[in-house]
Amino acid sequence: MQLLKVIRALLQMVSYRRVGLLLMLMVLTGITEGFGVLLLVPLLQSLQTNEVSEQPQLIEKLANFGLHFSLTTLMGTVLFLIVVRVILQYFREQMSATMQYQLVDTMRLKNFSLLLNTEWKWLAMQSQAEQANSLLTDINRVGMGFHFTLGLLASMVTMVAYLVVAFSLSWPITLLAFISGGAMLWVLSGQRKRALSLGHQLGEANQAMQSNVQQSLAGIKLAKILGREHAFVERFKTIMGTLRQQQLNFQIDTSLAKGLFQIGGAMLLIIYLFVGLELWHLHIAQLLTLVIIFSRMIPLFMSAQQQLHHCLHALPAFTQAQHLQALYQRYGEPTAPRDSAMVSLHRAITFENVSFRYDEENQDALKHISITLRARTTTAIIGHSGAGKSTLADLLMGLLESSNGLIRVDDTELTGNFRHSWRRSVAYVPQDIFLFNDTIRNNLLWGNPSASEDDLLDALKLAAAEFVVQLPAQLDTQVGDGGVRLSGGERQRIVLARALLKRPALLILDEATSALDMENESRIREAIENLHGHLTLVVIGHRLPTLEHADQVIKLANGQVIAQGSWQSLRQPQSSCE
């Protein structure tokens, strides 16, 4: 029942016209297959007697329409039908594959877009491995499941064609075959349930593998330093073993079902032959054709059984993808207007008694914050780890929405659709530098695709990153994966240049100098000084080289503002920072 619902949902995702056309191709293939087999009766008779004598009812009916079969026309027609069937099958398979990829792309694109549109508050707490596994592995499994579903449909249509022909030859034997085949399916129903549960287990094992690979890659440097590579390899081996065992279990289960079906099928064929010849005294040509039909139906039945196994196996992957899709929709933001204009900041950003809490179980991460950040001034936010600095930055950017209190950009409340427009007008240099494995030029253009060569060079200069023009390939230097070919300080300055290219109304530098040596720190300080007075700047950190230049310093502790003012006023002994 669940499978039928899923098939309906899947078919809705691909074009109905294609589904209709595919079904038509399946039916046509079934008809040519059935008719070709039916012609075997007179063909077998003629081989025995050298003339076409007694014919099946269906063929006799065709004779009423003036269609007569001689031995040569019979042979020619059988051959013609085989060719037609092969051509139809070719188109059917092409179409199934196209539909499978169309489905995978549609699901993947939809889930990926919805994921990107979720509220940061929710997204920040999700497992990245789970999302990656669903987008990559699970949706691929759904595609495979869909492929097998279409195969199952095709097998069923062909079986119906065979059954019609078999009924027209001898309905009692066909009924017997139908009932015994059904009984065999019933006997194997336990195996189908096992396929479903193996599907669940395989999904979990895949996710564990994905998460392990991601974590190992992220921690590879640390593992090398600590000499713990073997620990990663051992963990990888354990998860790989589990995954392999799940796959093997499924394979064993499928082979077992296949073997049982083959033995059962052979036994049934012998029973049909005996009953047909001894009890119902059927004509040998009819009986032979029936045997041909049933012996073709047995592998068809078997592959239908296996296709059903594969469909059931893919079912949990579909359920998981749908479950995540529902979550993405539930925690989605209102759709961002694509062409919303950049917002300018003229007077100030104000927080009025703002509090924020990540979830009900936790305490407020920020409590009763009332601050003002005047346009084109520099504000430094300081405080110990966990004080709430990054949360405050996320609220400033409109990434998070306050749980209580009001945030205003000039006179506009930072809520609803305005949050999207505001986010586009803000630039952010995070603690964890993010660079694409591409050239410096393309990394910069990501900040502003329409920037000219001069804009790029100006931004690099402002960010104290002129070193780029000294490089042999200059802007076309490849930065490597995550920017590994550059030093930490160089990466940070390129990211700063990229942020500046956007010409933001507000620029936030989060721990911009935390990992830098003295020389690089002074370069960043130089960059920040360059920017002072040109745009609204917020600098966050534990240790700040720019405090003297900040127009105001806000000190946070336990989510509250405990001191606020100029650097000089905060340097008094009772309010010392760091």
Ligand SMILES: Nc1ncnc2c1ncn2[C@@H]1O[C@H](COP(=O)(O)OP(=O)(O)OP(=O)(O)O)[C@@H](O)[C@H]1O
């Ligand atoms: N995604 C999250 N889910 C739940 N709680 C969070 C989340 N992010 C931060 N917190 C909590 O909010 C509080 C403030 O964290 P925040 O990251 O803003 O501090 P911070 O001052 O930026 O710290 P650091 O300097 O270490 O980055 C902390 O108690 C932290 O545990």
